[in-house]
Amino acid sequence: MGEDGTVHAELRRNTPDTSDAGTMNDLLCDMVDELRADPAGAGVAAIGVGAAGIVQWPAGRIRWAPNNEYENWDVRGVLETATGLPTVVDNDGNVAGLAEARLGDTRNxxxxxxxxxxxxxxxxxxxxxxxxxxxxxxxxxxxxxxxxxxxxxxxxxxxxxxxxxxxxxxxxxxxxxxxxxxxxxxxxxxxxxxxxxxxxxxxxxxxxxxxxxxxxxxxxxxxxxxxxxxxxxxxxxxxxxxxxxxxxxxxxxxxxxxxxxxxxxxxxxxxxxxxxxxxxxxxxxxxxxxxxxxxxxxx
Amino acid sequence: MGEDGTVHAELRRNTPDTSDAGTMNDLLCDMVDELRADPAGAGVAAIGVGAAGIVQWPAGRIRWAPNNEYENWDVRGVLETATGLPTVVDNDGNVAGLAEARLGDTRNxxxxxxxxxxxxxxxxxxxxxxxxxxxxxxxxxxxxxxxxxxxxxxxxxxxxxxxxxxxxxxxxxxxxxxxxxxxxxxxxxxxxxxxxxxxxxxxxxxxxxxxxxxxxxxxxxxxxxxxxxxxxxxxxxxxxxxxxxxxxxxxxxxxxxxxxxxxxxxxxxxxxxxxxxxxxxxxxxxxxxxxxxxxxxxx
Structure with missing residues (x-):
């Protein structure tokens, strides 16, 4: 995605039935690899994650999510180690609010x-x-x-x-x-x-x-x-x-x-x-x- | 009052039955005069007001109070003009919170x-x-x-x-x-x-x-x-x-x-x-x- 919010490449995966941290780590890292292999995804500078649940900021650790199995999952640490890219992880509501505040029709x-x-x-x-x-x-x-x-x-x-x-x-x-x-x-x-x-x-x-x-x-x-x-x-x-x-x-x-x-x-x-x-x-x-x-x- | 919260001089007045802005202005100005005439009140440097109701900050104007007659009352302007002292006016809950945050037993x-x-x-x-x-x-x-x-x-x-x-x-x-x-x-x-x-x-x-x-x-x-x-x-x-x-x-x-x-x-x-x-x-x-x-x- 560019600074103006234009999405250059996109990939969707459903949450697997087993949503423990190990399974989810593999899924996320595979998705990053796949996106970086795509010409439109080349030159990616950083990773941003919006996740449901209680996310500790700025640590990027999902402490608890009412509808998932993972707990105390160090998403930021895992992604930074696996990809070498700077990563931020925040609650999905928070980042959605940021998108609307910065780029929405009623930005405020x-x-x-x-x-x-x-x-x-x-x-x-x-x-x-x-x-x-x-x-x-x-x-x-x-x-x-x-x-x-x-x-x-x-x-x-x-x-x-x-x-x-x-x-x-x-x-x-x-x-x-x-x-x-x-x-x-x-x-x-x-x-x-x-x-x-x-x-x-x-x-x-x-x-x-x-x-x-x-x-x-x-x-x-x-x-x-x-x-x-x-x-x-x-x-x-x-x-x-x-x-x-x-x-x-x-x-x-x-x-x-x-x-x-x-x-x-x-x-x-x-x-x-x-x-x-x-x-x-x-x-x-x-x-x-x-x-x-x-x-x-x-x- | 000193920086550590010590009260040097005190004066209490009940809200009169008629609480329009004019009556309240006179009451407040009389109280300031009386306090400044007291030796313990000499050297007063500034006025702080905590008021019930919706107080516009930093303007110091009480816009509306559910239990009083005054409306859109420019408390800060009136007191600064009458006393020559710098004045702040804020909601009473806000200033009480500040006292507890800075000086209370559980300051936080x-x-x-x-x-x-x-x-x-x-x-x-x-x-x-x-x-x-x-x-x-x-x-x-x-x-x-x-x-x-x-x-x-x-x-x-x-x-x-x-x-x-x-x-x-x-x-x-x-x-x-x-x-x-x-x-x-x-x-x-x-x-x-x-x-x-x-x-x-x-x-x-x-x-x-x-x-x-x-x-x-x-x-x-x-x-x-x-x-x-x-x-x-x-x-x-x-x-x-x-x-x-x-x-x-x-x-x-x-x-x-x-x-x-x-x-x-x-x-x-x-x-x-x-x-x-x-x-x-x-x-x-x-x-x-x-x-x-x-x-x-x-x-």
Whole structure:
């Protein structure tokens, strides 16, 4: 990737079923070798990694990830030794936020990106710098509690923002709706796919106008907006960006989020402005571009 | 006040019933004159003000305060013109946090002070500096939403941390308890005082061992701890301090807060440590000392 965010070469691999550190090391090193063998990947100067989970900064060690087997994995050390290239490793939400802050359509020095996908990731940019906390363990907005009586979250707590405003929440709500209405659109789409309801079925049904699916997005968007109001009480953002897979639903997600962020905003809006809630520019590419940018800025 | 926080001269005035800017200007200027006329107040070099409400930084203008009449009040301009002394004006939570960060028993560069009094104020210190947001409008942790179905808050929203974890919440819960049990200890203490139940009656009853009053502190402390867990997901604090009037209840408040902060903490504690929840050092004096410190540091 170049300084302007242009991607020169790209390679994708799925996470293997066994995601221990040894398997993942081999996979990453093979990918780097393959990219460097490609003429478009020649002259690569540095490696940037954006990884899900709790990543220690600047050590580049993934301490823990709710959905993977590796623990305390020294990604930076492994890649620097294997490739001889300077490497930075950061949380995927952080680097995605950096991409939007530097190169997005609404680039801004004081902003947050919330990535609403399987979970809710976040990248907080304050005064032009990623906010990580002194050891890189902060900015986990998705795990801020928004209702102690809320659903179980993947992290083990109840009522995290992620538990009510993520793709996982959409899947859970979609399954419940399908169980209550087996003849409805959501259940029908899942049946046609020969499997269980996923968030994607809910999105498809909502975009096609199904009232039940739309009401689930109202519910999810409102929960997201309440979370946004919470961080807006603490920070002074100029813009709140929503990325991740669920932003494909567009206004179905953004409109209720915007409304709740305004409803629960602290202080008169003419004194404490309500930042606009907008779709992110890079969607699924933000992590890749931000990791590249971070490598260019920090190595 | 000297650099070590020693208070050389002190003067207290109650907020008048009419708290418009003109009345308050006269009151403040009279207080400064009186202090400067006192031999102990001679040689004063700067003025520091800690004020409730949304204070624009560094302009020193109180934009809005939920419980006062003044609005868009240029406190810094008025005091500098009237006294000829350099003046700083900041939110009372912010300056109290500064006092604890610099001079408290657990002085630390990455910490938060939550002042649990009538409302819930906050002072966030990151890397040794007060976090205010770019224009001083941030750090309003008390107005982070912790339950959208929660009680009405003084700010007009429902379910702010302040609405469930403040003296106002304790008063509300105490009145409800007294209405349900007119022969109970809480109702009895209010009757002996010849008035309505206040948070202080609940505290007195709890300290005397009344089970109902203690259960209200369990409830309030737990709500506070859930809010603490929320900010601990976002920041990496080394210590969380609790100040304000309600900390006089000691472990009745702190123990359930500590327990909930641990229960709702994001990530394994050995990876993301749970910061200790401790009583603040300065209690009611933190605002005064912090405002003085800020004046010494920033003018």
């Amino acid at each position: 020095d004081d902003m947050v990106l919330l990535t609403v996908g399987t979970g809710v990731g976040a990248g907080i940019v304050l005064g032009g710098r990623i906010y990580r906390g002194p050891h890189g363990l902060g900015a986990e907005v998705g795990h801020m509690n928004v209702n102690p009586d809320g659903p179980l979250c993947g992290c083990g707590n109840y009522g995290c923002l992620e538990s009510v405003a993520s793709g996982t929440a959409l899947t859970r709500m979609g399954r419940s709706a399908a169980a209550h209405d087996p003849d409805g659109a959501i259940a029908g789409l899942a049946r046609a796919d020969g499997g269980e309801v996923t968030g994607l079925h809910v999105t498809t049904a909502a975009l096609a106008g199904d009232a039940t699916a739309r009401s689930l997005f109202q519910r999810l968007g409102r929960a997201l907006g309440i979370g946004i109001a919470g961080i807006n009480a603490i920070f002074e953002f100029e813009v709140v960006l929503i990325g991740g897979g669920l932003v494909d639903a567009g206004e179905l997600l953004l409109e209720p989020a915007r409304r709740a962020a305004r409803e629960f905003h602290y202080g008169p809006p003419e004194v404490r402005p309500v930042p606009p809630v907008l779709p992110a520019t890079y969607k699924g590419d933000a992590g890749k571009i931000g990791a590249g940018l971070l490598a260019l800025e920090e190595t | 560069d990455d910490m938060v002070l939550l002042t649990v009094g009538t409302g819930v104020g906050a002072g966030i210190v990151l890397g040794g500096r007060i976090y205010r947001g770019p224009h001083g409008l941030g750090a309003e942790v008390g107005h982070m939403n912790v339950n959208p179905d929660g009680p009405l808050c003084g700010c007009g929203n429902y379910g702010c941390l302040e609405s469930v974890a403040s003296g106002t919440a304790l008063t509300r819960m105490g009145r409800s308890a007294a209405a349900h049990d007119p022969d109970g200890a809480i109702a009895g203490l209010a009757r002996a005082d010849g008035g309505e139940v206040t948070g202080l009656h609940v505290t007195t009853a709890a300290l005397a061992g009344d089970a109902t009053a203690r259960s209200l502190f369990q409830r309030l402390g737990r709500a506070l701890g859930i809010g603490i867990a929320g900010i601990n997901a976002i920041f990496e604090f080394e210590v969380v301090l609790i100040g304000g009037g309600l900390v006089d209840a000691g472990e009745l408040l702190l123990e359930p807060a500590r327990r909930a902060a641990r229960e709702f903490h994001y990530g394994p504690p050995e990876v993301r440590p749970v910061p200790p929840v401790l009583p603040a050092t300065y209690k009611g004096d933190a605002g005064k000392i912090g405002a003085g410190l800020l004046a010494l540091e920033e003018t």
